[in-house]
Amino acid sequence: MKNKLKLLKGAVSGDNRREFLKKAGVLFGGISVASYMTSPVEELIAETTSGVKRSSNPSDLKITDMRYCVLQLAEDGSRNTIIRIDTNQGIYGLGEVRDAADVRYALFLKSRILGENPCNVEMLFKTIKQFGFHGRQGGGVSAVEMALWDLAGKAFGVPCWMLLGGRYRNKVRLYSYIPVHNWANMDEAKFREDVNQRINLQGYTWLKFYPSLETIGHIPGITVNSKYWAEPKFTEITSYNKTKQPFTQLQITDKGLDELARYVDFIRSVVGYEVPLSADGFGNYDINNCISVGRKLFPYRLAWLEDMLSWEMTDQMKVLTEALETPVLTGEDIYLKEEFIKLCDNHVVDIIHPDLHTSGGILETKKIGDYAEEKGIAMAMHCSSTPVGFMASAHCAAATQNFLALEMTTQAVDNAWWHNLVKTTDGRKLVESGYANVSDTAPGLGIELNEDEIKKHLFPGDNSYFAPTSEWNERRSEDHLWSGRFTIGQPTGIVPK
Known part of the structure; x- marks a missing residue:
């Protein structure tokens, strides 16, 4: 501003009238010279600095609030929670808690970040990461982390991927699902029509399906010990779904293996071999049966066998991986990079x-991918979210070299309202021909919420919409995980003898 005033002074005192008007036009844009002569200095400053982005002074940003809304995306009562972190400069960041997780995993963290600068993403992540864990318990920390990146991107006016060191791709490959059909009463023509739509009309180049025991469960003689698990159990933790694979003593007969192969053969014959086909949801049976199934399905060249064993059974998982030629995959329930490092160092999986909603958010997941890359291991990404978490995952995928494909659930693919939950801030389509579009320029995650559509899908048990959460403002505990020495120069309270 001082330089501009000096230039103006020179124009008035020595320049001719034409030069003065030219310089005045450069200096003051739309403000006239006459107005300049009569306007108060405050108005002049406001006009001449109108191009400055006042909502993003990153050094002075402070977190002022965290609020949320809970969505129900399916009729089964599932919950997806979006959080919003507000600041003193009017910009906000969006994040998403892991599907089916409790919003309180995130709200508990509010008191730890209030008053902090959201651009200090890594520092804040290190402050709160002790409060997450594997599975859905990682959802709160991960949601806050992705909201901080959204805020940082908006503050600096750049996309999130740019803050991660740049990107390898501007379109993120997606994998979707084979349309659900009843194998016991298959309408083959309709199934072929649906698969054709998924591949040729919707443009998906990678598909996934469930070759589970439930799929062939109508056929007698396929398993041993299945009737026991069909009966109600004393507690939920002893039910089939909550019992880990080695402890069910469920076995698959030769007939069961043949029927499973017949089902997969049909799926592959319709999909063809050009499209990668991944498999998930096998059932709870031990490593010996997993090996039998994996070997039986090898001729169909599946892209991966997902979560056949619980991820923490690393010794057994490694045996499974070494026994099979089809790639073995796991990881959707792992929190933070440390457990992934163990998997990669020992080549437990392929x-x-x-x-990203469990693993610790955007940067932590990129670190996981980068480490896996060094060990020669590829990374696909699990995702069952609203477009908020989906776009956070897409930015991470765009910035990670060894990335393969990002999940897009059936409800996201087949329901137009899912896409309408947000608006892209640069007008691009969220998804196009089986790929997520990652903006070149839109700051942060590049999306904003579509309030009208969001309100149509609020969870019946909590239909508030970003209501105040002041009850979570107060911090009530000391969070350090280790005890240090007394501060130098401060009284210890110990009375010497």
Whole structure:
């Protein structure tokens, strides 16, 4: 501003009238010279600095609030929670808690970040990461982390991927699902029509399906010990779904293996061999049966076998991986990079599969992918979210070299309203021909919420919409994980003898 005033002074005192008007036009844009002569200095400053982006002074940003809304995306009562972190400069960041997780995993963290600068993403992440864990318990920390990146991107006016060191791709490959059909009463013509739509009309180049025991469960003689698990159990933790694979003593007969292969053969014959085909949801049976199934399905060249064993059974998982020629994959329930490092160092699996909503957010997941790359292991990404978490995952995928494909659930593919939950801030399509579009320029995640559509899908048990959460403002505990020495120069309270 001082330089501009000096230039103006020179124009008035020595320049001719034409030069003065030319310089005045450069200096003051739309403000006239006459107005300049009569306007108060405050108005002049406001006009001449009108191009400055006042909502993003990153050094002075402070977190002022965290609010949320809970969505129900399916009729089964599932929950997806979007959080919003507000600041003193009017910009906000969006994040998403892991599907089916409790919003309180995120709200508990509010008191730890209030008053902090959201651009200090890594520092804040290190402050709160002790409060996450594997599975859905990682959802709160991960949601806050992705909201901080959204805020940082908006503050600096750049996309999130740019803050991660740049990107390898501007379109992120997606994998979607084979349309659900009843194998017991298959309408083959309709199935072929649906698969054709998924591949040729919707443009998906990678598909996934469920070759589970439930799929062939109508056929007698396929398993041993299945009737026991069909009966109600004393507690939920002893039910089939909550019992880990080695402890069910469920076995698959030769007939069961043949029927499973017949089902997969049909799926592959319709999909063809050009499209990668991944498999998930096998069932809870031990490593011996996993090996039998994996070997039986090898001729169909599946892209991966997902979560056949619980991820923490690393010794057994490694045996499974070494016994099979089809890639073995796991990771959607793992929190933070440390457990992924163990998987990669020991080559326990062929492909890792983090869910950014559990693994710790955008940067932590990129670190996981980068480490896996050094060990020669590829990364696919699990995702069952609203477009908020989906775009956070897409930015991470765009910035990670060894990335394969990002999940897009059936409800996201087949329901137009899912896409309408947000608006892209640069007008691009969220998804196009089986790929997620990652903006070149839109700051942060590049999306904003579509309030009208969001309100149509609020969870019945909590239909508030970003209501105040002041009850979570107060911090009530000391969070350090280790005890240090007394501060130098401060009284210890210990009375010497």
